[in-house]
Amino acid sequence: MINQKRIRFIRNAALYSTIAAVVLSVPIFTQSAYILHLLVLTGIYLMLAQSFNLLLGYVGYLSLAQTAFFGIGAYTSTILAVTYKQSFWIGLVLAILIPAVIAAAVGIPFLRLSRHSFVISTLGFLVICWLIARNWVEVTRGPLGIPGIPSPTLNLFNQLSISFASRTNYYVLTMVFALILHLLLIKLVGSRIGRAFIAIREDEALAQAVGINTMKYKLLAFTISAGMAGIAGSLFAHYITFLDPTVFEFYTLEHVLVITLVGGSGTIGGPILGSIVFTVLPEILRAAKEFRLIIYGFILLFTVLLMPEGIGGKFKAYMHKRRIKEVYAK
Amino acid sequence: MSLLRTEGVVKKFYGLVAVDKVSLEINEGEVVGLIGPNGSGKTTLFDCITGFLKVDAGRIFFKNKNITNKMPYEIALLGVSRTFQNARLFLKLTVEQNMLIAAQQHQRLSTLTLLAGRKKAKEIEKETAERAQFLLKLVGLDKLAQEYAGNLSYGQRKLLSFAMALIPYPKLVLLDEPAAAVNPTMIEKTKDLIRQLNSEGLTFFIIEHNMEVIMNICNKIIVLDHGVKIAEGAPNEVRSDPKVLEAYLGSG
Amino acid sequence: MSAEAIFAQHLVNGLLLSGIYGLVAVGLTLIYGVLEIVNFAHGEFYMLGAYFTFIASSWLGLPYYISVALAVAFSAIIALFVERGAIRPITGRSFESKVLGTFAISMILANTVLLLFTATPRTVRTGLAGTIEFAGVFFSVERVLALLAGYLAFFALHLFLQRTRLGKAIRAVAQNREACYVVGIDPHRIARLTFTLGIGLAGLAGALIAPIFSIEPSMGQAVVLKAFAIVIVGGFGSVKGAAVAALIVGLGESLVGGYISATLKDGLAFLIIILVLILRPQGIFGRATRVL
Numbered sequence: 057m058i059n060q061k062r063i064r065f066i067r068n069a070a071l072y073s074t075i076a077a078v079v080l081s082v083p084i085f086t087q088s089a090y091i092l093h094l095l096v097l098t099g100i101y102l103m104l105a106q107s108f109n110l111l112l113g114y115v116g117y118l119s120l121a122q123t124a125f126f127g128i129g130a131y132t133s134t135i136l137a138v139t140y141k142q143s144f145w146i147g148l149v150l151a152i153l154i155p156a157v158i159a160a161a162v163g164i165p166f167l168r169l170s171r172h173s174f175v176i177s178t179l180g181f182l183v184i185c186w187l188i189a190r191n192w193v194e195v196t197r198g199p200l201g202i203p204g205i206p207s208p209t210l211n212l213f214n215q216l217s218i219s220f221a222s223r224t225n226y227y228v229l230t231m232v233f234a235l236i237l238h239l240l241l242i243k244l245v246g247s248r249i250g251r252a253f254i255a256i257r258e259d260e261a262l263a264q265a266v267g268i269n270t271m272k273y274k275l276l277a278f279t280i281s282a283g284m285a286g287i288a289g290s291l292f293a294h295y296i297t298f299l300d301p302t303v304f305e306f307y308t309l310e311h312v313l314v315i316t317l318v319g320g321s322g323t324i325g326g327p328i329l330g331s332i333v334f335t336v337l338p339e340i341l342r343a344a345k346e347f348r349l350i351i352y353g354f355i356l357l358f359t360v361l362l363m364p365e366g367i368g369g370k371f372k373a374y375m376h377k378r379r380i381k382e383v384y385a386k
Numbered sequence: 387m388s389l390l391r392t393e394g395v396v397k398k399f400y401g402l403v404a405v406d407k408v409s410l411e412i413n414e415g416e417v418v419g420l421i422g423p424n425g426s427g428k429t430t431l432f433d434c435i436t437g438f439l440k441v442d443a444g445r446i447f448f449k450n451k452n453i454t455n456k457m458p459y460e461i462a463l464l465g466v467s468r469t470f471q472n473a474r475l476f477l478k479l480t481v482e483q484n485m486l487i488a489a490q491q492h493q494r495l496s497t498l499t500l501l502a503g504r505k506k507a508k509e510i511e512k513e514t515a516e517r518a519q520f521l522l523k524l525v526g527l528d529k530l531a532q533e534y535a536g537n538l539s540y541g542q543r544k545l546l547s548f549a550m551a552l553i554p555y556p557k558l559v560l561l562d563e564p565a566a567a568v569n570p571t572m573i574e575k576t577k578d579l580i581r582q583l584n585s586e587g588l589t590f591f592i593i594e595h596n597m598e599v600i601m602n603i604c605n606k607i608i609v610l611d612h613g614v615k616i617a618e619g620a621p622n623e624v625r626s627d628p629k630v631l632e633a634y635l636g637s638g
Numbered sequence: 639m640s641a642e643a644i645f646a647q648h649l650v651n652g653l654l655l656s657g658i659y660g661l662v663a664v665g666l667t668l669i670y671g672v673l674e675i676v677n678f679a680h681g682e683f684y685m686l687g688a689y690f691t692f693i694a695s696s697w698l699g700l701p702y703y704i705s706v707a708l709a710v711a712f713s714a715i716i717a718l719f720v721e722r723g724a725i726r727p728i729t730g731r732s733f734e735s736k737v738l739g740t741f742a743i744s745m746i747l748a749n750t751v752l753l754l755f756t757a758t759p760r761t762v763r764t765g766l767a768g769t770i771e772f773a774g775v776f777f778s779v780e781r782v783l784a785l786l787a788g789y790l791a792f793f794a795l796h797l798f799l800q801r802t803r804l805g806k807a808i809r810a811v812a813q814n815r816e817a818c819y820v821v822g823i824d825p826h827r828i829a830r831l832t833f834t835l836g837i838g839l840a841g842l843a844g845a846l847i848a849p850i851f852s853i854e855p856s857m858g859q860a861v862v863l864k865a866f867a868i869v870i871v872g873g874f875g876s877v878k879g880a881a882v883a884a885l886i887v888g889l890g891e892s893l894v895g896g897y898i899s900a901t902l903k904d905g906l907a908f909l910i911i912i913l914v915l916i917l918r919p920q921g922i923f924g925r926a927t928r929v930l
Binding site: 112116118165166169171172173175176177179180181183184187191306310313317347349350352353354356357360361364 | 670676724727728731732733734735737738739741742743744745746749750753859863866867870874904905908909911912915916
Binding site for chain 2: 248251252254255258259261262263264265266267269270376379380
């Protein structure tokens with residue numbers, strides 16, 4: 057038994073390291089600003105999608121507030137950098153903490169509600185954030201937005217200074233964060249906390265009956281996913297170097313929904329697949345934004361109707377069938 | 387020792403009284419049956435005891451500790467397990483995963499102080515896995531450990547929920563119609579299990595309609611009718627109690 | 639303007655908004671009550687009602703009354719298609735699937751209109767001239783018409799639900815879906831009818847509001863959130879609750895917007911949502927939801 061586990065651990069570690077190496081070495085093979093741009097955006101939206109996925113796919117709660125936390129993280133980091141001249145890294149830490157704290161605060165009443173009311177309240181929260189971003193002009197400059205967000209720089213031991221202004225460097229920065237985030241996510245989902253999440257998703261009453269404090273775990277998931285969305289928001293703002301209230305608008309939300317659902321909620325790989333497809337595909341099609349969203353709408357509808365578990369879910373089911381066959385064969 | 391005690395528990399739904407001032411006591415080591423015509427409030431009483439419904443009046447004690455209106459998970463962690471009438475399971479998880487989740491939170495109680503000790507945690511996990519395997523074998527589901535719970539037959543699901551109720555070393559097990567819609571062989575198996583576990587010290591509180599099962603394994607029976615406790619006593623006493631007969635015949 | 643006049647203006651506008659929001663909200667709550675679907679696409683049908691009116695009156699040059707009637711009719715036709723193609727298949731699914739399904743429909747409708755008409759706001763000219771005076775304020779005919787028509791529609795709906803067999807059947811299914819099989823009511827037919835009715839009400843609201851404010855493709859999204867606020871406050875599935883809550887939200891918005899701050903008024907509905915959800919999750923009239 058122990059040897060089997062050790063083998064599996066080494067295999068997983070090797071797989072992960074290989075993926076990390078491949079991902080990080082992309083800039084060696086291509087200097088194309090366009091491709092790197094797409095990949096940076098893929099990475100950022102992927103992190104946001106995973107935050108959404110954690111709540112919907114693993115705990116079973118549909119939260120439309122994830123893009124709100126994305127925006128809050130973006131604005132926190134931006135305001136700290138532009139208005140208060142703080143370093144990116146301080147902004148990043150706060151971009152994680154502030155959405156998390158807000159999530160913990162609103163999560164307590166929201167998570168007590170029935171599922172319908174929860175969804176709507178998260179939507180209401182999103183709209184309120186949008187309104188605040190548009191109207192609190194003293195801080196956010198309203199619809200004019202905040203331009204000139206500085207690129208991050210990293211000063212090591214006052215000797216080495218790395219600037220992330222270049223696309224290549226920003227790509228590496230984004231991917232490092234994405235890789236770390238995924239590693240933590242995989243660990244979380246595989247842990248007993250992850251199992252508690254799944255129990256809540258499957259049958260919340262039964263989860264209570266076996267001793268799981270569902271409120272605590274729901275709140276934990278809500279807070280963690282808010283922090284994840286916050287990081288993505290911060291990276292987004294410093295990449296685009298301009299931020300305005302449109303982050304809170306439905307386009308971001310719809311994009312994330314399609315990525316997560318078509319890719320497959322409830323799996324780690326699903327949103328990865330989804331974000332690659334849906335960042336690359338529209339660029340290939342070069343369709344106007346409105347047309348793209350119509351297609352997204354149909355894709356989302358068909359997915360919900362015909363393939364609710366997404367591509368990732370179907371793959372997972374297939375793998376399970378194979379495993380069962382092996383077990384029976386023994 | 388008194389394990390479970392209710393005092394005047396009342397539960398109403400929009401003016402309809404489902405449980406009407408029910409007081410009862412279950413002692414350690416007993417197998418107590420709860421019977422009554424359909425709609426007499428049996429499952430509602432279970433829901434009140436296990437925290438799924440808030441009571442409108444009355445109190446509930448477990449090991450002389452007041453558990454009235456506590457959250458279900460708190461009551462579960464105190465040592466009260468239950469099954470549900472429709473054999474609720476985590477359908478999209480495997481049989482083994484179901485067992486592990488059922489055991490998980492209760493492990494925490496003992497690992498709390500040893501959170502830093504990875505070795506101890508590994509030991510406990512190993513022990514849990516072994517116990518899961520043992521219980522699955524006991525109910526005859528060990529070969530299906532990797533199958534999705536959703537793919538089990540109804541009788542198998544009932545056995546799995548029984549096993550899940552047993553894995554966290556409970557003090558009191560509440561079974562809601564363990565024999566309903568189950569084939570006779572499995573019923574016999576269930577009866578044997580209950581007897582065996584009871585002889586090892588486990589206390590049972592069982593809702594059942596199957597009189598043969600009730601009469602055979604219970605040492606005390608409580609009868610509800612329209613939410614009121616109308617009789618209580620040894621199987622023979624209850625069987626010949628005119629009030630009980632009337633409750634069943636009258637509503638049939 | 640005198641203080642009374644200002645108040646009258648805000649009052650009438652508030653009543654107008656209440657009527658319009660109310661029509662949208664009642665449709666939403668009926669759909670929830672009968673089909674158990676939170677229709678995220680509801681606002682888009684309101685928007686379609688407005689655009690149909692625009693097409694009929696501004697492009698085809700039809701008189702306003704006919705435009706409104708046509709708009710409602712087309713809304714109903716689209717509702718039938720959507721119900722058969724998208725709503726019926728997702729009725730049995732998980733709650734999250736239903737939400738996402740209607741969200742998808744909302745995306746499709748909103749962006750199709752955006753594509754066809756661009757984001758440029760349009761104005762609907764009704765050809766109805768004149769103003770009506772009340773308490774020293776002059777209101778346009780369209781505004782008064784919208785207000786009256788809105789409340790008339792409400793009244794007609796009330797009669798329909800209370801007096802007619804079909805209306806009672808709808809209320810019955812909303813209360814207990816299974817029991818209806820016993821009595822011989824076909825819930826599927828009722829579901830189809832209710833959906834169409836709810837959408838028709840939204841379309842009517844859009845058609846009535848079209849000449850008063852300029853219309854644009856995203857108007858549905860703003861209104862649907864207010865409608866949600868009303869449905870939450872009034873309780874999911876309660877028509878009476880929706881009516882009362884609509885008055886609160888509509889009047890509140892107009893008075894807050896007029897007396898306190900224009901920017902705050904948008905936030906009012908959502909603050910109401912959050913407050914009600916925290917203090918009384920089932921709304922004022924709603925059915926209490928179980929803990930688990």
